Amino acid sequence: MPKVWIDDESIIRDFLQKQAVGVLGLAGNGVPYCIPVNFVYHADLNRIYLHSSNTGQKMEVIAENPDVTFLVYEVEKLVTADQPCNFAMRYLSVVVRGQARVLEDPNKKAEVLTMLARKYSNKPGALPTVTPLQADAVAVIEISIDQIHCKRNVDP
Incomplete structure (x- = not known):
């Protein structure tokens, strides 16, 4: 089971841009908390953005401890054998x-929410942009990336 570390930024960027779901890992009161989320990766800014309700456990934990881990993965195939091991x-x-923070600027929130909507839409060009007034209804979380690691488990 050879594992290959990947440092090619184009592979990492393309992978993050095509994946639909990531897992946000938080820790509040010494208790780990992981939740799957939709996200958009902005390679030029080295940021990941996601949206959330304005209240709830995710928001409480980020306010307490902004240190986060974010995992995105894709299963390529299962290799079976005669022996289970x-x-x-x-x-x-x-x-x-990285570090998470809740965006306050309604214009920036609207921009990010428009990017999210277009990522997940089957008609991205037909969608209107999100307005700052609409953006006030939800929270937008920005993750500034401190470290990024990419690994592939490949056939020998």
């Missing part, structure tokens, strides 16, 4: 460590 999973994963 020889099974293996082929995958690509990206793990980000």
